[in-house]
Amino acid sequence: MNIRKFLGPWPARLSASLLTVALLFGCASPPEDDADAQATYDEINDPLEPFNRAIFSFNQFADGILIKPIALAFRTFVPPEPRQGVRNFLSNLRSPIVLANDLMQGEFDRAVVTVGRFAINSTAGLGGLFDVAAKFGIEGHREDFGQTLAIWGSGEGPYLMLPILGPSNPRDVTGLVVDGFIDPVPYFVSSDIQLARTLLRGADERERVLDALDEIERTSLDFYATLRSLYRQRRADEIRNGALAPVVPIPAISIKEFEDPDQGQVSMVY
Amino acid sequence: MPVIRRISSLTVILLLALSPLPVAAGTLDDATTFVQNLGDNAIEVLQAPDSTPEQRRVKFQELLDRDFAVNTIGRFALGRYWRTASPEQRREYLRLFRLFILNTYASRLDGYSDQSFSVVKAHPIDDKDTLVNTEISQTNAQPLRVDYRVRARHGGYKIVDVMVEGISLITTQRSEFASIINREGFDGLLELMREYDGDAPSN
Numbered sequence: 001m002n003i004r005k006f007l008g009p010w011p012a013r014l015s016a017s018l019l020t021v022a023l024l025f026g027c028a029s030p031p032e033d034d035a036d037a038q039a040t041y042d043e044i045n046d047p048l049e050p051f052n053r054a055i056f057s058f059n060q061f062a063d064g065i066l067i068k069p070i071a072l073a074f075r076t077f078v079p080p081e082p083r084q085g086v087r088n089f090l091s092n093l094r095s096p097i098v099l100a101n102d103l104m105q106g107e108f109d110r111a112v113v114t115v116g117r118f119a120i121n122s123t124a125g126l127g128g129l130f131d132v133a134a135k136f137g138i139e140g141h142r143e144d145f146g147q148t149l150a151i152w153g154s155g156e157g158p159y160l161m162l163p164i165l166g167p168s169n170p171r172d173v174t175g176l177v178v179d180g181f182i183d184p185v186p187y188f189v190s191s192d193i194q195l196a197r198t199l200l201r202g203a204d205e206r207e208r209v210l211d212a213l214d215e216i217e218r219t220s221l222d223f224y225a226t227l228r229s230l231y232r233q234r235r236a237d238e239i240r241n242g243a244l245a246p247v248v249p250i251p252a253i254s255i256k257e258f259e260d261p262d263q264g265q266v267s268m269v270y
Numbered sequence: 271m272p273v274i275r276r277i278s279s280l281t282v283i284l285l286l287a288l289s290p291l292p293v294a295a296g297t298l299d300d301a302t303t304f305v306q307n308l309g310d311n312a313i314e315v316l317q318a319p320d321s322t323p324e325q326r327r328v329k330f331q332e333l334l335d336r337d338f339a340v341n342t343i344g345r346f347a348l349g350r351y352w353r354t355a356s357p358e359q360r361r362e363y364l365r366l367f368r369l370f371i372l373n374t375y376a377s378r379l380d381g382y383s384d385q386s387f388s389v390v391k392a393h394p395i396d397d398k399d400t401l402v403n404t405e406i407s408q409t410n411a412q413p414l415r416v417d418y419r420v421r422a423r424h425g426g427y428k429i430v431d432v433m434v435e436g437i438s439l440i441t442t443q444r445s446e447f448a449s450i451i452n453r454e455g456f457d458g459l460l461e462l463m464r465e466y467d468g469d470a471p472s473n
Contacts, residue, residue: 036350040448139412219374221462225449229442237436242415247395250430250440252421253342258357 045159046228052161056224062164063206071206083207085129090201091140092121092128093185100182101143105151107241113138142238145182146175150239159228167231301400301420302392304427308337308418309387309404327376334375339421339428340368346430347443351451359456366463373467398422399430 046052074083095118102111117133117140125132134140149171150156157170168176186194220226237245315321315329334340344367345352345360355363390403399421405413419431432439450459 040350040452044445044448044452134412219377220446221459221466222446222450225446226442228449229445230437233437233441234435240436242436244395244401245433245436245438247399248438248441250342250346250399250419250421252339252423253345257345257352258361 055161074203088131089128098143101148104148145178146172305402330376369467
């Protein structure tokens with residue numbers, strides 16, 4: 001079972017307390033003896049679903065009245081160029097975190113890229129406002145400690161919906177906390193500036209996904225379930241650094257599967 | 271000219287018999303050409319001047335029915351519930367699934383008007399399928415990675431999965447459907463799909 005696999009290597013106090021809270025809300029119970037049902041249960045990986053859905057409802061509410069309006073205002077009142085500047089600046093500030101994680105993952109080529117970009121963008125890019133390095137073909141990448149833990153062999157643990165922050169899991173929560181300690185910026189600036197940075201980052205991240213999230217919500221039968229799948233697949237892809245995903249068998253459909261004694265004709269096969 | 275015809279068909283047979291490798295290499299190229307054509311067609315549809323959403327929808331429907339293995343995808347998306355469904359349920363589900371894909375992706379296309387598309391490379395992933403990596407260029411952002419999993423069938427190709435930035439369409443769909451069936455049953459899923467498609471039961 002996933003929870004046990006997760007608690008095995010590094011039992012975090014945080015996940016234990018989250019589990020306790022979740023138990024108060026009730027868990028989706030694992031299926032008993034059906035192997036197929038068990039496979040589906042493992043694939044969905046969301047034993048805390050009732051609890052997570054409750055948090056998700058709260059997040060939807062908070063997003064509707066506060067977060068989304070702020071992101072929309074950010075988009076409406078700040079022209080695209082300064083917004084791109086803000087994004088570049090914030091992402092440049094994260095370079096030390098990306099570098100530390102590149103190194104911890106043994107990705108030395110990527111570490112060199114991170115250092116090079118930081119040097120170029122902090123100087124020629126006027127403190128990170130312009131992504132000059134990308135114009136020379138040195139593209140950036142993201143890394144975080146959640147990904148490093150995955151490279152080190154830790155499982156993701158059960159899916160978690162965090163208040164305000166959204167989709168996560170115990171591995172990524174731990175990553176957030178550790179990245180917070182790795183980040184040198186708070187040691188150099190006041191807590192007000194650090195707060196402003198965090199809020200600005202939130203506005204920027206939400207603004208980026210305004211259209212995509214609206215679209216996904218509109219075209220989902222179950223928005224919560226779709227987001228869960230998207231988050232888990234996206235993280236898996238980030239961890240692989242874009243390498244090929246494992247191949248899932250997709251069995252072809254055959255006429256036999258529509259054979260019906262009452263109806264001779266099979267109209268749709270493919 | 272029967273002699274020439276006989277010679278040329280003999281040549282073809284000889285070539286096929288002597289060199290199995292060019293055929294395999296040809297498959298990769300063919301898959302690439304297939305995806306390239308599909309992409310070009312899609313962009314043509316999207317960038318057609320003065321086209322209405324309805325016209326684009328009709329064009330998209332043609333592309334979908336011609337180039338996508340919609341029923342194979344639908345069956346995969348239903349996961350283990352496919353096996354326990356009756357033939358009628360399967361037919362009804364697949365009918366709704368096709369409409370679902372059509373409604374979902376036809377409207378999504380409207381956002382992609384002035385982008386360009388290029389095939390990056392193709393590689394075989396198993397004995398039937400080829401993965402074709404493509405990129406869609408975007409202004410002010412890194413290109414979007416879109417991978418097509420195509421399957422050789424009846425001398426042509428059909429798409430069995432599309433992955434955007436590593437996120438698989440069929441995996442996402444299966445996960446969503448499994449969640450709905452767990453909570454509301456198979457009929458609950460069909461009901462939601464009908465509602466979404468704005469559709470009444472077929473019988």
